[in-house]
Amino acid sequence: MSARSPDPTVNPRGSHTRRGFLKTSSGAAAGVGLFQIVEPHVLGGPNHTPPSETVGAALIGNGGRGPGTFKDLSGKHGLPIREIARCDVKWVGQADDKTRYTDFRKLLERKDLDVVAIATPPHWHALISIAAMEAGKDVVCEKPMTRFVAEGRKVVETSVRTGRIFQIGTYGRFGQAGSEGKREMRKIIRAGFAKGREVRAVQSGGLKVKQWSGPINVPPQEPPPNLDWDFYCGPSPLRPYQSTRFGGMHRGYWDYDGGGLGDMGQHKLDPITWLLGKDDTSPVKIEANAPPAHPDVAGQWGWVRLTYADGVEIVLESGEWGERLGAKSSTISREDLTEDERKQLDALPDEDPMIGFGEAVKTRKLAGGHPEAAHRTVCVMHLANVAIRTGRTIHFDPDKERAIGDEEANRLINQPMRAPWHL
Amino acid sequence: MPDTKSKITSWLALIPNLEGGRRFPGVPPDDAAKLFDEVLAGGKAGIVELIDSLQDVNDGQDWKTRFLLHGMASHTGSASRKADRAKLEAIYAGALVGDRSAPVKTFLVMQLQYFAGKGSVGPVAEQLRSDDPMLIAAAAATLTAIGPSASKAMKALHGKVGERARGAIDHALMQIARNLA
Numbered sequence: 351m352s353a354r355s356p357d358p359t360v361n362p363r364g365s366h367t368r369r370g371f372l373k374t375s376s377g378a379a380a381g382v383g384l385f386q387i388v389e390p391h392v393l394g395g396p397n398h399t400p401p402s403e404t405v406g407a408a409l410i411g412n413g414g415r416g417p418g419t420f421k422d423l424s425g426k427h428g429l430p431i432r433e434i435a436r437c438d439v440k441w442v443g444q445a446d447d448k449t450r451y452t453d454f455r456k457l458l459e460r461k462d463l464d465v466v467a468i469a470t471p472p473h474w475h476a477l478i479s480i481a482a483m484e485a486g487k488d489v490v491c492e493k494p495m496t497r498f499v500a501e502g503r504k505v506v507e508t509s510v511r512t513g514r515i516f517q518i519g520t521y522g523r524f525g526q527a528g529s530e531g532k533r534e535m536r537k538i539i540r541a542g543f544a545k546g547r548e549v550r551a552v553q554s555g556g557l558k559v560k561q562w563s564g565p566i567n568v569p570p571q572e573p574p575p576n577l578d579w580d581f582y583c584g585p586s587p588l589r590p591y592q593s594t595r596f597g598g599m600h601r602g603y604w605d606y607d608g609g610g611l612g613d614m615g616q617h618k619l620d621p622i623t624w625l626l627g628k629d630d631t632s633p634v635k636i637e638a639n640a641p642p643a644h645p646d647v648a649g650q651w652g653w654v655r656l657t658y659a660d661g662v663e664i665v666l667e668s669g670e671w672g673e674r675l676g677a678k679s680s681t682i683s684r685e686d687l688t689e690d691e692r693k694q695l696d697a698l699p700d701e702d703p704m705i706g707f708g709e710a711v712k713t714r715k716l717a718g719g720h721p722e723a724a725h726r727t728v729c730v731m732h733l734a735n736v737a738i739r740t741g742r743t744i745h746f747d748p749d750k751e752r753a754i755g756d757e758e759a760n761r762l763i764n765q766p767m768r769a770p771w772h773l
Numbered sequence: 774m775p776d777t778k779s780k781i782t783s784w785l786a787l788i789p790n791l792e793g794g795r796r797f798p799g800v801p802p803d804d805a806a807k808l809f810d811e812v813l814a815g816g817k818a819g820i821v822e823l824i825d826s827l828q829d830v831n832d833g834q835d836w837k838t839r840f841l842l843h844g845m846a847s848h849t850g851s852a853s854r855k856a857d858r859a860k861l862e863a864i865y866a867g868a869l870v871g872d873r874s875a876p877v878k879t880f881l882v883m884q885l886q887y888f889a890g891k892g893s894v895g896p897v898a899e900q901l902r903s904d905d906p907m908l909i910a911a912a913a914a915t916l917t918a919i920g921p922s923a924s925k926a927m928k929a930l931h932g933k934v935g936e937r938a939r940g941a942i943d944h945a946l947m948q949i950a951r952n953l954a
Binding site: 560563564565566567568569570587588589590639640641642643644645646647649650651671672739740741742755756757758761762764765766767768769770772773 | 791794795796797798799800801802805809830831832833834836839840843844847848850851852880883884886887888906907910911913914915917918940941943944945947948951952
């Protein structure tokens with residue numbers, strides 16, 4: 351990633367701000383006896399942030415969550431934003447391609463746009479994140495980061511190659527990192543001292559399994575005239591319109607999301623994968639207790655156990671179907687280590703504190719919820735769903751990011767996209 | 774001749790009804806496995822009759838049939854069930870030949886996406902001759918999932934299909950190439 355100049359006349363995209371330009375041009379203008387009139391807000395003053403010091407921002411996906419995600423840019427992330435436009439596929443006939451768009455590709459062409467907040471349904475998250483970063487924009491993307499595993503790797507690669515900042519729209523790890531004990535536990539596991547010891551995180555409940563179990567008997571109908579249904583389906587299969595496939599209940603359909611795990615998985619898992627030091631790897635064995643899946647809709651499940659190569663486990667207990675696994679959480683602390691291990695631990699440097707999206711945009715350093723960490727977290731969720739949908743224990747290669755010896759699982763891990771969309 | 778209609782009725786009756794009239798219920802895995810094995814053991818005739826009972830409109834009227842056809846495909850996915858899976862693949866691919874409706878063929882093609890191999894390339898690729906956008910998209914997706922062994926058949930059809938299908942073929946070939954890279 352390139353370093354950014356601290357020069358306030360240089361904006362995040364590297365070109366001169368209007369203030370910098372005005373400073374230069376007025377000197378030249380004075381030489382020929384011209385003057386310029388500028389409005390007060392351009393140069394700042396009480397209660398005015400000049401446009402030259404603001405960040406052009408847009409929202410893609412103006413549904414239930416979208417406005418909140420957009421507000422987070424200035425609230426939670428502290429960026430001095432200037433709203434450029436919003437984009438939504440339900441604005442057919444209402445878009446002016448200036449403040450309202452239906453096609454995110456046109457919006458991303460804007461030179462005055464620096465940051466996008468993405469709050470579409472998940473089947474669009476990866477493609478829009480990638481397109482935004484390719485267009486030179488920084489990204490906050492709602493969870494879940496992706497709809498299937500292969501998408502996430504592409505988002506990571508794009509972020510690294512373009513040098514753009516990406517932050518996933520969940521922040522549980524930031525809270526965890528405030529605890530010295532948890533920072534130490536993470537350090538212990540990352541140092542390799544969990545191997546041979548029982549370390550397990552259990553997420554019990556709160557996964558909205560029944561709430562987002564897709565409805566089966568919804569009659570197809572004509573899509574609303576203001577909704578571009580083909581565009582909405584995008585990379586996912588083209589289906590007859592059903593009202594529940596759009597607007598909230600989309601979570602219940604495999605085509606767009608992953609049921610309750612899709613909605614809550616990344617939220618619940620983000621603090622866990624941080625604590626367990628699993629930002630750069632994935633589980634190698636995934637077992638599920640679940641009934642056979644329906645082809646179209648996410649259904650119910652009981653528990654999923656995911657085991658990493660070092661033996662660390664994550665157990666998800668839905669509490670909404672079948673018998674519980676009944677696994678207990680198990681932590682690790684320096685008291686569990688030998689004297690020699692403690693010395694090795696103390697010799698290791700501590701990690702730098704995580705920074706939020708706003709700070710990352712300014713400094714061009716990785717945000718706490720950076721793509722690799724977010725991808726590895728959402729992979730836990732995706733692999734859980736793969737085990738549920740196939741009804742089999744999955745063995746996964748965390749480096750190649752493929753299932754071992756299970757072609758059906760691999761066809762869920764990397765799914766074809768409908769033309770013209772592709773990774 | 775075995776009475777497959779009454780068998781189908783009894784198979785479907787073993788699947789619990791929707792919860793709250795709407796939500797897909799969880800069929801206990803052991804019960805489901807027994808049902809899938811029974812259907813498979815019944816042979817091709819019963820499975821074809823299940824396929825014949827699929828409705829064109831996916832409004833939930835035939836959700837149990839769809840669940841059964843999908844479930845059997847996953848059930849035969851383990852390494853020890855290769856022979857059963859091959860038989861099922863042949864039945865689903867074989868059902869693409871003939872004058873079943875586009876929506877029914879689309880459903881079958883989508884099932885094949887997750888487990889079909891090169892043996893299904895021919896029947897799936899033929900669906901690219903359709904003018905139904907959903908069937909074309911589903912066929913392209915399944916051929917993409919099958920991978921390089923589907924490329925030749927798609928290239929051979931390229932000049933013989935409509936514009937939408939040609940675009941889908943180009944897109945599928947591109948995705949196959951990218952997956953290999």
